[in-house]
Structure formats: structure tokens, C-alpha cells
Amino acid sequence: MKCNILVVEDELRLRRILKSYFEEENWLVYEAGNGLVALDILEKVDVDIVVLDIMMPLMDGMETIKKIRSKYDINVIMLTALTDEESEIQCYKYGADDFIQKPFKSKVLVAKIKRILEKRDASMISDEHKHKNFKIDYLSRKVFIAGEELFFSPREFDLLEYLVRHKDIVKTREQIIEDVWGIDFEGETRVVDRHILKLRNKLNYKFVRIETVISKGYRYEEI
Numbered sequence: 001m002k003c004n005i006l007v008v009e010d011e012l013r014l015r016r017i018l019k020s021y022f023e024e025e026n027w028l029v030y031e032a033g034n035g036l037v038a039l040d041i042l043e044k045v046d047v048d049i050v051v052l053d054i055m056m057p058l059m060d061g062m063e064t065i066k067k068i069r070s071k072y073d074i075n076v077i078m079l080t081a082l083t084d085e086e087s088e089i090q091c092y093k094y095g096a097d098d099f100i101q102k103p104f105k106s107k108v109l110v111a112k113i114k115r116i117l118e119k120r121d122a123s124m125i126s127d128e129h130k131h132k133n134f135k136i137d138y139l140s141r142k143v144f145i146a147g148e149e150l151f152f153s154p155r156e157f158d159l160l161e162y163l164v165r166h167k168d169i170v171k172t173r174e175q176i177i178e179d180v181w182g183i184d185f186e187g188e189t190r191v192v193d194r195h196i197l198k199l200r201n202k203l204n205y206k207f208v209r210i211e212t213v214i215s216k217g218y219r220y221e222e223i
Contacts, residue, residue: 001117002169003027004046008038008064009053009079018051021106022113026169035059039067047074048120049113052096054080054087062094069095075116077109129164131222132207136164150202155180159195163210163220172217192218 005022009015010033019029030045032038034056041047050068054061065076078091078099091099098112129136135144141157143150152160162180163171171179173189181191196210196218203209211219 001114001166003048003113003117004030005113006030006032006038006041006047006050008032008035008050008056008061010034010056011053017106018109021110025110025114035061035064035067038064042068042072042074047072049075049077049116051077051079051109051113054078054082054091062090065094065096075120077112077116079104134205134208134222136161145203145205152199152202156195156198156202159192160199163218167220167222170213170216170219176217 003022003025005027007015007018007022007029009018009031012033015031015033019031022029030041030047032041036059038050038052039059042050050065052061052065052068056064061078061080065078068074068076075097076095078096079102080087080091080099081102083101088099097116100109100112127137127139129138133144133146136142137144138161141154143152143157143160158180159176162176173192176192177185177189181187196212200210207223209221209223211221213219
């Protein structure tokens, strides 16, 4: 899933650690050392989620989220070293979607962000996808090129839908197995390669393609 993240944290080392974790998810990361810089960035670029520290110089997290909420419809996760109940209440009072206490595990933060993105994407999911004369009807599970229906097995359709819904994002074999076949799948990851080949043979269409990204996985693209 695509995501543009703004990390607002005055500690450079922690900022860089978070940036590294987020980039592993193929997310685009912007950085700010305080609230003033963060607001300046938000004026210039589109951001999906702000990861916002509370204790910062010049403009703290509480003041920053108030200004964000007055102008933008953006998800915000607060980072805090404070452990009192009142601080947690304040985070939600000012409009935080979630918060996490320091020290924290980066994987937990990534999981929280993914949960927010999944909720966002679920509200935006359409019943069909079109590109030129290529069409997928998700409800009827039918695929058409120039009005002619193509036929896919249930697993092939699931894989095609997954890649199309994550257009332009590289997905590893492991991610595809977990999300399409399920975490209980015990076969080899090469099953993904075989199904990708079947999709390519059936699509055989110059305006859409499934690219192999060497040493990474696969990416659906449209031309």
C-alpha cells in the first residue's frame, strides 16, 4: 500500500531509524525536527500519515497537532515519553488517531500505520478498475480487454486483484504468499512465479504488465 509519511521528531537518530523501517515498506518519508518545519512541509507536499513526537523545541507535538487538525485531514500517530494517563487523554483530545509510548518497537509502529492505511483503503475501494480498454469487475470477478472476457482460476484472479490494488508497489513473494495464499500456506514461494507466468500469458496486453523486480518481487504497472 502506498503511503507518504512525515516523521516529526527532534532526535535525529530516532528519525533516521524510523525512516529506514518505513522505507523497507516502500513508503516515501519526509523528516522534520520540530512542528514549525513539519507545518512548512505539509504546505508543500501531500502526506498520508504524520508520526509526531510530543516533546520538541520551538513547537511541541500538542501545538502542532492542533494546527494540523485545523487545516488538514491527515492521520496522526503521537510519540510520547510520558507515561501518565492524562498525556494519553490529551493525545486523543487533540485528534490523534493513535499513540505509542517510548521506548517502542519499530515493528509495532509499522503495524499501527498499516492498520490505519487498511482502514483508509477499505473506505476507498471501488467495485471496478479500468485502464484504457482493460477492465476488472471485482464484484463479478470478471476481467475484460476490449470487451472480450478473459478467464482466470479463483487463485489467479485473487493474485491479479491484489497486484492491481497495489499498483506500482513492489511486492515480494513472501508478501504475496501471506496476503493471497494466507499465512498458513506451507508450499514453496515459487508457486507465485508460476501464477505470475499464467497471468502474463492470459493478459498479453501492451498497456498493462507485471514487472519482475530483480531480487525483490513483482510490480503491476500501467502504460
